[in-house]
Amino acid sequence: MRMKEELYACAYAAEFPAQALLRLRAELKSEPVAVLEGRAPQETVCSLNRLAHLRGVSPGMTRLEAESIPGLRLLARSVETEAAAHAVFLECVTHFSPRIEAASEGTSCAFVLDIAGTERLFGPPEALAARLRASLATAGFRASVAVSSNFHAARLKAASARGIAVIPHKQEAGFLAKLPISLLDLDEEHAETFAIWGICTLGELAALPENDLVARLGPQAAAWRALARGALPHTFQPIEAEFALREFCAFDTPVEQMDALLFVGVRMIDCLVERAAARALSLASLAVKMELEGGLAYQRAIRPALATADRKFLLKLLQLELAAHPPQAAVLSLTLAAEAGQSSQVQLGLFAPQTPEPSRLDVTIARLKAITGEDRVGSPVLEDSHRPGGFRMEGFAVGSGSGSAKSAVANRKRLALRRVRPPAPVRVQLRALRPAAFGDGERSFKVAAAYGPWRTSGCWWSAGVWDTEEWDVLADTASGASVACLLVRDCTRNEWRLEAYYD
Amino acid sequence: MPSSVNALRIQIEHSLERRFSAALTPAPHTIRETAPTGIAEVDRLLGGGLRVGAISEVAGPESSGRTTLALSFVAGRTREGLVCAWVDAGDALDAESAAASGVNLRQLLWVRCRSAAPIAKGKPWPRLDQTLRATDLLLQAGGFAALVLDLGGTAPEHGMRIPLATWFRFRQAAGRTRCSLLVLAQEPLAQSSAAVVLECAPRRGLADCETVLSSFQYEVRTGRVAAATYTAPAAGLRKPPVATWQATSQWQQGKCA
Numbered sequence: 038m039r040m041k042e043e044l045y046a047c048a049y050a051a052e053f054p055a056q057a058l059l060r061l062r063a064e065l066k067s068e069p070v071a072v073l074e075g076r077a078p079q080e081t082v083c084s085l086n087r088l089a090h091l092r093g094v095s096p097g098m099t100r101l102e103a104e105s106i107p108g109l110r111l112l113a114r115s116v117e118t119e120a121a122a123h124a125v126f127l128e129c130v131t132h133f134s135p136r137i138e139a140a141s142e143g144t145s146c147a148f149v150l151d152i153a154g155t156e157r158l159f160g161p162p163e164a165l166a167a168r169l170r171a172s173l174a175t176a177g178f179r180a181s182v183a184v185s186s187n188f189h190a191a192r193l194k195a196a197s198a199r200g201i202a203v204i205p206h207k208q209e210a211g212f213l214a215k216l217p218i219s220l221l222d223l224d225e226e227h228a229e230t231f232a233i234w235g236i237c238t239l240g241e242l243a244a245l246p247e248n249d250l251v252a253r254l255g256p257q258a259a260a261w262r263a264l265a266r267g268a269l270p271h272t273f274q275p276i277e278a279e280f281a282l283r284e285f286c287a288f289d290t291p292v293e294q295m296d297a298l299l300f301v302g303v304r305m306i307d308c309l310v311e312r313a314a315a316r317a318l319s320l321a322s323l324a325v326k327m328e329l330e331g332g333l334a335y336q337r338a339i340r341p342a343l344a345t346a347d348r349k350f351l352l353k354l355l356q357l358e359l360a361a362h363p364p365q366a367a368v369l370s371l372t373l374a375a376e377a378g379q380s381s382q383v384q385l386g387l388f389a390p391q392t393p394e395p396s397r398l399d400v401t402i403a404r405l406k407a408i409t410g411e412d413r414v415g416s417p418v419l420e421d422s423h424r425p426g427g428f429r430m431e432g433f434a435v436g437s438g439s440g441s442a443k444s445a446v447a448n449r450k451r452l453a454l455r456r457v458r459p460p461a462p463v464r465v466q467l468r469a470l471r472p473a474a475f476g477d478g479e480r481s482f483k484v485a486a487a488y489g490p491w492r493t494s495g496c497w498w499s500a501g502v503w504d505t506e507e508w509d510v511l512a513d514t515a516s517g518a519s520v521a522c523l524l525v526r527d528c529t530r531n532e533w534r535l536e537a538y539y540d
Numbered sequence: 541m542p543s544s545v546n547a548l549r550i551q552i553e554h555s556l557e558r559r560f561s562a563a564l565t566p567a568p569h570t571i572r573e574t575a576p577t578g579i580a581e582v583d584r585l586l587g588g589g590l591r592v593g594a595i596s597e598v599a600g601p602e603s604s605g606r607t608t609l610a611l612s613f614v615a616g617r618t619r620e621g622l623v624c625a626w627v628d629a630g631d632a633l634d635a636e637s638a639a640a641s642g643v644n645l646r647q648l649l650w651v652r653c654r655s656a657a658p659i660a661k662g663k664p665w666p667r668l669d670q671t672l673r674a675t676d677l678l679l680q681a682g683g684f685a686a687l688v689l690d691l692g693g694t695a696p697e698h699g700m701r702i703p704l705a706t707w708f709r710f711r712q713a714a715g716r717t718r719c720s721l722l723v724l725a726q727e728p729l730a731q732s733s734a735a736v737v738l739e740c741a742p743r744r745g746l747a748d749c750e751t752v753l754s755s756f757q758y759e760v761r762t763g764r765v766a767a768a769t770y771t772a773p774a775a776g777l778r779k780p781p782v783a784t785w786q787a788t789s790q791w792q793q794g795k796c797a
Binding site: 390391392393394397398401402404405408409410413414415416417418419425426428430433435450451452453454455456457458486488509511518519520521522537538539540 | 578579601602603604605606607608611612620621622623630631632633634635636637638639640641645646647648649650651652653654670673674677678680681682683684685692693718742744745747751752753755756785786787788789790
């Protein structure tokens with residue numbers, strides 16, 4: 038088959054509202070499903086799947102009529118889900134050509150690709166069409182693909198065909214001849230006229246004499262005839278696809294169980310990873326957004342240490358994040374938005390120090406946080422303050438401190454404190470303004486030596502004011518054990534506390 | 541002459557074969573990797589330092605130098621670019637002391653357990669259970685050169701309830717991931733799973749001009765050393781069972797520097 042220079046492929050997904058809702062919900066694919074739109078109770082069927090069509094459901098049916106069909110699953114149309122699915126569809130077709138024009142009509146989603154010159158990349162048009170259809174199927178779409186050297190012929194054939202159709206050059210009229218005339222965007226008056234004339238197919242329209250047709254129906258009739266013959270020229274208007282890794286799923290009933298949520302989440306992660314991998318990218322972060330019952334919103338972010346394309350790993354992080362921070366109400370919709378990052382490549386060395394594997398460490402830290410709490414795991418960072426014991430927790434990451442390892446101070450045998458958190462209130466007996474004995478209610482200590490006081494104060498301008506008096510105390514218990522501890526008197530409240538032990 | 545000595549040795553070993561296997565042949569000596577604690581007196585006592593890939597216990601009451609010893613060990617490990625973890629049952633670690641001891645805090649993963657953490661489904665885990673679960677996770681994850689399990693504030697009667705199977709599992713995991721698991725406690729807990737037990741005790745505090753606490757002396761002795769880790773001293777010398785060491789306060793260190 039010899040093709041002209043111009044060559045177009047049209048990817049067409051019929052019943053797109055139904056397909057958009059079903060692509061992430063594998064459990065519904067084996068059920069007859071109809072999608073309703075409009076305000077209750079005047080909702081009508083706008084889209085349906087093949088099984089519903091076999092049950093006798095047709096577009097335009099009212100909810101009451103649809104509900105009378107046993108076993109039919111009714112879903113509400115979701116514009117957001119369709120928008121997300123539309124973006125995914127577009128993302129899939131951009132892998133085959135940079136020049137794409139939108140050709141969606143009604144409840145369908147269609148894109149026409151300019152595939153001229155792609156033979157060396159994807160092989161003959163049949164192979165390209167097969168790969169394009171398989172790619173869309175992987176993303177969860179059931180689409181038909183038609184290839185033709187005429188833009189409109191490809192679009193019309195894709196809308197009517199199932200599977201793959203390749204129209205050879207100059208044979209467009211023959212391939213389009215059997216298609217119904219309803220595929221043309223005719224107004225009611227002209228559609229009725231053609232019905233009266235007995236013109237039902239594009240082939241019959243193409244056979245009519247052009248001059249007579251124009252004389253009776255006006256100049257637009259020439260365009261219809263050219264369209265029916267597959268000869269209407271077209272000026273290609275390419276669009277620019279925005280690369281956004283986002284998946285959205287609205288649930289028909291509020292979801293309370295995490296397992297059900299993860300069941301959808303895993304499919305969304307699969308799609309995101311697949312789309313990122315198609316551009317040789319990985320997922321650097323994952324933003325989880327949920328719309329909850331009662332108008333609440335839920336938002337969390339998952340940031341693995343390294344960008345990854347490991348589905349199981351991302352799912353585990355999502356599972357742990359949801360376990361640590363469960364949504365406060367039932368979930369109405371789930372959105373996963375990912376940031377793409379370069380796939381991480383780590384050069385390992387024979388003499389490199391042994392460190393935890395970053396991806397495994399992420400899961401371990403997430404598990405630790407689930408056990409102990411969000412703010413209880415990490416690396417301590419000293420605060421720039423004179424307040425005793427001031428520090429904050431920061432996320433732990435392998436390699437973040439390796440650069441400063443050499444600058445760390447030399448090893449010292451320094452008296453270390455062992456903090457009592459929260460500080461234990463103690464009763465102190467003073468002799469000559471120095472601690473002589475103290476007790477915390479359980480144990481009593483006799484002070485052998487007390488060194489101090491060391492006074493510190495600060496933040497007098499804010500609520501975090503402190504004014505303390507520290508004493509280093511060597512004390513003996515009744516059992517004869519010796520301890521060295523840090524006693525602190527809060528001067529603002531005149532309270533004594535056992536802050537720490539020297540250990 | 542040597543051949544006759546060898547023949548004699550083989551003959552004696554053969555005759556004693558039923559009672560002793562290879563009676564006159566020295567047992568093969570396994571060299572175990574150790575990591576220094578950074579305290580020369582303790583390292584001498586241990587024959588080089590704490591075992592890598594094994595459990596070491598540091599037991600003693602409060603103010604017996606357990607935390608100082610552990611921080612010194614962790615500081616040495618982080619200085620080599622290695623990553624360490626501190627599982628803190630009592631939330632007692634003082635970050636300032638750690639930094640002053642030379643620990644690179646960015647390479648220290650600190651897990652602060654608490655008595656009732658709000659976790660999924662609202663189930664609070666007792667602090668000790670959290671500690672053991674966290675230790676298990678970190679040991680299984682691998683990559684940590686040292687892991688300090690700080691049970692220093694846990695009452696011995698509670699610590700004794702930790703099943704031996706748990707310590708055995710920790711020992712296996714530590715050996716597999718080449719992690720030095722250092723257990724700080726008031727009493728030895730790991731029993732046969734511990735490669736070495738150091739028993740610490742306070743000796744006395746030293747003051748400078750009787751006005752400031754300048755340093756503290758500690759005593760440490762080896763309570764139990766697994767046979768495989770014991771390095772025989774040179775003939776005729778007795779290994780000192782007790783070592784005394786001293787830690788100084790921060791301002792004193794600054795003065796010396």
